Amino acid sequence: MGDMIALKKDSIEIIKHFFDGAEDTLVYAYLDGQMGQAWVDQLENPTCAMIIVGNYVFYGGDYTSEAAKALVGYIPKSYKDAYINAMPDDTGWGALIEEAYKGRYRRYERYTTVKDMHAFDKEQLQHYIMQLPAEYTIKPFDEALYQKAMTKEWSMCFGLNYASAEDFLDRGIGFGVVYKGNLVCGASSYSVYxxxxxxxxxxxxxxxxxxxxxxxxxxxxLACIQQQKYPHWDAAHKGSLELAEKLGYRFKEAYHAYSLRLKEA
Structure with missing residues (x-):
């Protein structure tokens, strides 16, 4: 089978049923038309689909089909990074991933949290902000802070999925910790839905x-609460989950994901 077909934004409806019940907000981000890209095996009655948002890929549809095998091994030319995180559901996609990326995958555990806007204690969150050491300053992302983030590899993740600083400031939200004029920590909207x-x-x-x-x-x-946006937290490791729980999030369940090396060593 040849290349997969990139789905245009006005055709999102034809794959929504593949992701019924999906709980990952990155899938929401694509299905809501906010960000990301999708590919299908065919435009007329596709059998499966792949969604990529940032450095994450999701699969939906008939995983028993020949098209599914081809889809899992397909990497769009537009994707430039050497690695991607595959987030299969609990069906057969994981087995296809392991076959397609034999010797080039790492299976790891992630941790979902309960979606509950009422879980947060505003006073406790303010207390955490007040505990910031005096030599550091928290600032909301503006154009200058966004540009600083995008010049360093460790911090590019804050604005990775936005077309520009203007796009981020229009749709996204973020705060940075500054030390001696340099960005040293940040929390932002990786994606929006x-x-x-x-x-x-x-x-x-x-x-x-x-x-x-x-x-x-x-x-x-606190800014998300004020704007009535839910700040979803999906933890990539136990340290992240522990931080989330201190902030008020409640653990929901563990699941497996894959880190895929896209090129042969």
Missing amino acids: DGGIEVQITTKEEHRRKGLAIACASALI
């Missing part, structure tokens, strides 16, 4: 374990 965001939080290595992440995340959550 109708009614919420997916939280992205990262601290520069030499500034970790100083309370920056919890303070920055608290500012982001």
Whole structure:
């Protein structure tokens, strides 16, 4: 089978049924027409589909079909990174991924949290912000802070899925921790969907374990509450889950994902 077909924005409806019951907000981001791209095996009655948002890929449809095998192994030319995270559901997609990326995948555990806008204690979040060490400052993302984030590999994730600073400031939301004029920690909307965001939080290595992440995340959550946007948190490791729980999130369940190396070593 040849290349898969990129789906145009006005054709999103033809694959929505493949993702019925999906709970990942990155899938929402695409299906709501906010961001990301999708590919199908054929435009007339597709049997399966693949959604990519940022560095994450999702599969839906008939995983027993020949088209599904081809779809899992397909990497669009527009995707330039060496790695991608595959987020299969609990059906047969995982087996297809392991076959297609034999020797080039790492299966790991992630942790979902309960979606509950009433779970947060505003006073506690304000307390975390006030505990920020005096030499650090929290600032909302503006054009200058966005541009600083996009110049460093560790912080590009904050604005990865936006076309420009203007696009981020129009649709996204973020806060940065600044030290001596430099961005050293941030919490932002990795993606946006109708009614919420997916939280992205990262601290520069030499500034970790100083309370920056919890303070920055608290500012982001409070801003989301004010704007009536839900700040969804999906934890990539136990440390992230522990931080989320301190902020008020409740653990829902663990699931498996894959880190895929897209090129042979």
